[in-house]
Amino acid sequence: MLPTDLLMFKVKAGLVEPRRLKPAPSNLALVTALVSVFESHLQGKRFQLEEDFKALEVGRSDYRVVRGLAHLLSNDQAEFETGGTVEPAQVREQVFKLAQGQPPNRKRTQEVLAQAARALGVDSSEETLDLLYADLPDQQRLVRFDPPDPVSLLQRFDLAQAQGQLYRAYSLIITAHRNEPARYKQLLKYTKLFGLMVTVEGDADTGFTLTMDGPTSLFGGTTRYGLALAKFLPALLHVTKWDLSAALKPRKDLSWTDPADEEWSFQLTSEDGYVSHYPEPKEHDSALESGFTERFGKMKTEWTLEREVDLVPVPGGVIIPDFRLLHPDGRSVLVEIVGYWRPDYLRKKFDLLRKSGRTDVILAVSERLNLEKAGVNVADFGQRVIFFKGVLDPKVVLELAERLIEG
Structure with a gap:
């Protein structure tokens, strides 16, 4: 990401618009020049590299573009080390x-x-x-540099500018519309990774609203939470259809902003064309899930199998069942495959499922798991539990799904 002093944006009627770079010849030429500087300074010291960056800034009114691109190259594509054989x-x-x-x-x-x-x-x-x-930063030597594709660096710059607007965010609302393929699990994984507090509402057919609240006071410290929101943004880009609305604390340190502003707003959608540098989520989390999908695809059935399209809010967390079985009449059943053995994982999984109060969730549990040792009792889930050895038979799952929608 970029430091605050390299963020470039404008504010119109309280709405923040980050600076973006088009893949125009002038911008591509600038990237090429910066890459050449890095390549010419391999094994050279950082301060020498930075001196050449300053030379590129001469005569440019957009010097922060040069510094921003150089910053991203230094952090993402380059490696610096302390030279010499003695500490x-x-x-x-x-x-x-x-x-x-x-x-x-x-x-x-x-x-x-x-x-x-x-x-x-x-x-x-x-x-x-x-x-x-x-060992001082400016004395470290450039030992590795991986030149990026010029267009991808411009895209990374654009995303970093958008991320930077969230540094001062204290509330974020995301509407994740119906997505195919669904990417909700990765979304929730990153909220947990960055310590974000999430409230989930909605359903799989109309979409979900995820509310992430930071410090409640507009005048309180927001930087730490805003930084976590900024790190989360690239994960959101993997969801195929969404809208984002963030409430920001205004920048009072800039002479050109309106001192009367009490709040700024930052709006994004999946149509804005930002590109994530986070890895694409895997299609399946395990061989159990991929095998079940493959076997289901070979069956002749009127049911449709969907991957992770439903979020189930529960006190203290959110469940994302592995599959949803959708009947042509609109009724559906969720399927959760439990094949992971760690006792703490099993206890938490079943506790959340119990708290959810949902009766439309089929639990497919591997017989290899020692539920007794983990302190897990599946009796609370009645006839909705299927035990399987090795592979999960979709025929057995569909038979139980039929009974559930009929009952």
Whole structure:
């Protein structure tokens, strides 16, 4: 992501619009120039690299574009390391010990460096001097650079500008419309990863509303929560149809903004063309699920099998069943495959299912699991439990689904 001072945006009637870069020849040429700077400085020091960046800024009113692209290249495509064979801290300790109590002058400095070189097994006093502060950021060396596709870097810049608007967000509302294929599980995984507080409402047919609230006060500290929201945004881009509305604390430190503004709004949709750099979610989470899907596809049935299209809100969490079986008349049954063995996972899984109060969920449980050892009792789920060995037979699942919609 980008630091706050490199964010570029405008505000119209309280609505924030981030800066975006088109793949125009001038922007592509700038990317090419920046890539060339990196490639010419392999094994060179960071401060030398940054000096060339500053040269590219000369005469440009959009110098923050140069700095923003360079920042992304440095963080995403490059690797810097402390050079030398001796740790800088060890070099400093030796040099300062030898120099202690001696009046500083050029001759004495050279003597100290030479003595330190011999003591440390370094080739020369010049190398000792180079190692002295080699661990400072501007003294680190560029040891790897992977040049990106120019268009993908411009897309990454655009997304970073959008992410940056969420740094000051204290509330985020996402409407995830009906999606095929569904990506809700990854969405919820990232909310948990970044510690976001989520309230879920809605259903699989009309879509879900996810509300993520940060600090309640408009004037309270929002940066930490806003940073988590910003990190979450690339995951949202994998959902195929959505709208986002964020409430932001206004920037009072900018002279061109309206000091009377009490709140800004940031709006995005899946049609805005942002591209995620997070990996695509896997089609299936396990061989059990992929095998069940494959076997179901070979059956002749009027039922339709859908992947993870339903979110089931429960106190203390959200359940995303593995499948939904949809009957032509509109009725549906959810299917949750429980094949993971860890006791704490099993206890939490069944506890959430129990709290949900849903009676339209079929539980397919592997006989290999030691439910008794995990302290799990499936009696509460009555006839909705199917035990299976090795593979899950879709015929057995459909028979139970038929009984559930008839009952």
